Amino acid sequence: xxxxxxxxGVLVVTLLLISLLAFLAFQIVPGDPTTKLLGNDYxxxxxxxxxxxxxxxxxxxxxxxDWLTGFVTGDMGDSYSYGMSVEKVMExxxxxxxxxxxxxxxxxxxxxxxLGITLARWQGGRLxxxxxxxxxVFMAIPPFFLGMLFTYVFGLVLKLFVPGGFVSWRESFWGFxxxxxxPALAIAIPxxxxxxxxxxxxxxxxxxxxxVRTAYSRGNSRWGVIxxxxxxxxxxxxxxxxxxxxxxxxxxSIIVEQVFALPGLGRxxxxxxxxxxYPVVQCIxxxxxxxxxxxxxxxxVITQTIDPRIRLG
Amino acid sequence: xxLRHNKNFTAGAVITAFMLAVILVGMVWTPYDPxxxxxxxxxxxxxxxxxxxxxxxxxxIFSRVVEGAGATALIAGATVAIGLAAxxxxxxxxxxxxxxxxxxxxxxxxxxxxxxxxxxALVLIALFGQGKYNIxxxxxxxxVPSFARxxxxxxARQKSLDYVRSARLMGAGDMRVLFRxxxxxxxxxxxxxxxxxxxxxxxxxxxxxYLGVGVQPPDASLGRMLNEAQGYLLSAPWYALSTGAAIxxxxxxxxxxSEGMGGGYGAG
Numbered sequence: 001x002x003x004x005x006x007x008x009g010v011l012v013v014t015l016l017l018i019s020l021l022a023f024l025a026f027q028i029v030p031g032d033p034t035t036k037l038l039g040n041d042y043x044x045x046x047x048x049x050x051x052x053x054x055x056x057x058x059x060x061x062x063x064x065x066d067w068l069t070g071f072v073t074g075d076m077g078d079s080y081s082y083g084m085s086v087e088k089v090m091e092x093x094x095x096x097x098x099x100x101x102x103x104x105x106x107x108x109x110x111x112x113x114x115l116g117i118t119l120a121r122w123q124g125g126r127l128x129x130x131x132x133x134x135x136x137v138f139m140a141i142p143p144f145f146l147g148m149l150f151t152y153v154f155g156l157v158l159k160l161f162v163p164g165g166f167v168s169w170r171e172s173f174w175g176f177x178x179x180x181x182x183p184a185l186a187i188a189i190p191x192x193x194x195x196x197x198x199x200x201x202x203x204x205x206x207x208x209x210x211x212v213r214t215a216y217s218r219g220n221s222r223w224g225v226i227x228x229x230x231x232x233x234x235x236x237x238x239x240x241x242x243x244x245x246x247x248x249x250x251x252x253s254i255i256v257e258q259v260f261a262l263p264g265l266g267r268x269x270x271x272x273x274x275x276x277x278y279p280v281v282q283c284i285x286x287x288x289x290x291x292x293x294x295x296x297x298x299x300x301v302i303t304q305t306i307d308p309r310i311r312l313g
Numbered sequence: 314x315x316l317r318h319n320k321n322f323t324a325g326a327v328i329t330a331f332m333l334a335v336i337l338v339g340m341v342w343t344p345y346d347p348x349x350x351x352x353x354x355x356x357x358x359x360x361x362x363x364x365x366x367x368x369x370x371x372x373x374i375f376s377r378v379v380e381g382a383g384a385t386a387l388i389a390g391a392t393v394a395i396g397l398a399a400x401x402x403x404x405x406x407x408x409x410x411x412x413x414x415x416x417x418x419x420x421x422x423x424x425x426x427x428x429x430x431x432x433x434a435l436v437l438i439a440l441f442g443q444g445k446y447n448i449x450x451x452x453x454x455x456x457v458p459s460f461a462r463x464x465x466x467x468x469a470r471q472k473s474l475d476y477v478r479s480a481r482l483m484g485a486g487d488m489r490v491l492f493r494x495x496x497x498x499x500x501x502x503x504x505x506x507x508x509x510x511x512x513x514x515x516x517x518x519x520x521x522x523y524l525g526v527g528v529q530p531p532d533a534s535l536g537r538m539l540n541e542a543q544g545y546l547l548s549a550p551w552y553a554l555s556t557g558a559a560i561x562x563x564x565x566x567x568x569x570x571s572e573g574m575g576g577g578y579g580a581g
Contacts, residue, residue, distance in 0.1 A: 250429060269435065281439050
């Protein structure tokens with residue numbers, strides 16, 4: 001319990017630090033938002049008036065606090081280029097990114113855990129040899145290129161889905177999930193290759209331990225030893241690793257959204273970077289960072305709950 | 314250091330040597346000028362005169378893949394060099410001296426390492442602006458923490474070993490002990506991480522250029538070319554396929570090398 005409390009304290013401090021850094025980073029950018037907002041109507045007097053109206057002439061820490069309280073209560077300021085509030089611009093886009101990331105993450109688990117156990121169970125078998133030979137290739141494929149391969153093979157040649165034919169989950173829930181399955185696979189497969197390899201080699205390493213010999217000597221089969229004794233020791237680092245991969249998966253979805261023309265936070269982020277729409281960029285970055293840090297926190301807490309021997313940091 | 318001479322290492326060495334040879338030759342000679350347009354041969358399929366076909370401007374794709382692989386490898390190499398150099402100094406000093414500076418630097422490292430690197434790179438690009446050199450700086454900065462951490466752990470472990478004590482007894486100063494005695498001994502630990510770091514940099518550069526915030530046209534880079542190739546997936550699939558294959562070969566070679574040297578994934 002003390003461990004969880006301590007971790008929670010660190011989490012809060014980290015989140016505050018991230019939001020502060022993100023806020024400050026976009027304050028030091030060269031160029032003044034008023035120049036862009038006023039456009040051809042720019043005069044120094046108007047700019048000064050607008051700066052005052054926007055509150056830009058106040059102390060930076062005061063503005064940070066205003067922004068943070070607004071952010072937490074859902075009032076995220078105004079976009080420079082869309083002429084509406086940031087939360088309006090982001091509406092519905094978070095669901096796409098969250099749905100895609102979650103689906104990819106579940107696919108990683110659904111593929112790698114059974115596969116890793118099966119490979120270790122029949123080590124040196126045909127499937128195992130194919131995997132060992134191919135694994136590095138799978139790990140080397142960039143998710144966005146895999147996405148393009150899927151678009152070509154499943155979308156254009158086999159016509160299993162229409163590239164660019166995304167439907168919102170409000171219109172058709174199953175259509176939404178159906179369109180997300182290929183992008184999710186593109187993100188999941190390279191990660192699943194890593195997790196499978198980690199689980200397989202963890203199990204095989206554990207198989208050399210003394211307690212395994214004891215378990216064999218009591219008449220257990222190989223499968224019985226793996227299931228009853230080895231798995232719970234071998235899977236711990238995998239749990240941590242799987243939780244940590246969510247960060248990479250969210251990052252991967254930023255790019256893969258672009259490949260499949262998914263209207264998610266990633267596309268908005270890239271577009272806003274191009275438009276220099278800093279309020280939007282700032283909010284998306286902080287949101288994604290919060291999710292990632294929170295998942296790492298969960299990973300630590302879960303690992304500790306499963307195995308109380310571990311005291312991280 | 315003793316290399317495990319296994320299949321992984323050999324295969325990795327062969328692939329990497331092949332890619333490096335192609336890139337090096339490409340720096341002095343390519344079959345066509347990578348940026349020369351040819352209106353008469355747009356979107357030509359693979360043939361004897363254009364082994365990988367031509368793109369929408371009639372540019373020879375093989376020449377562009379060679380040039381693009383060179384650009385990508387160069388950016389990745391520069392990125393790793395920045396990360397490694399800064400990581401060696403920071404990790405070396407904090408690992409050797411420890412103390413409160415060590416605490417602060419490592420906590421900062423934790424915060425940076427918890428972030429998806431692409432996201433941070435995008436933030437830095439949003440701040441600095443787009444372009445080839447900004448990509449190198451942005452990615453280089455991002456790679457410092459992971460190298461610093463590896464170096465720090467190793468230095469902290471080695472500094473109490475006998476050979477360091479004898480060096481100090483013989484009158485070597487801190488800097489000499491650190492950079493002349495300890496540093497050569499942590500190279501075996503560092504090499505696999507360098508290979509993995511190079512791969513992460515290749516993938517990061519490809520992703521950024523694919524998103525349009527990295528290398529700008531008309532310059533070729535593998536990510537940039539994939540971005541252009543996507544529009545012609547149906548009419549010219551060989552464009553995307555050959556470019557993607559180049560990325561995979563580059564990453565695969567170093568991945569196998571690192572594996573052969575006994576490095577895991579997740580490091581670097």
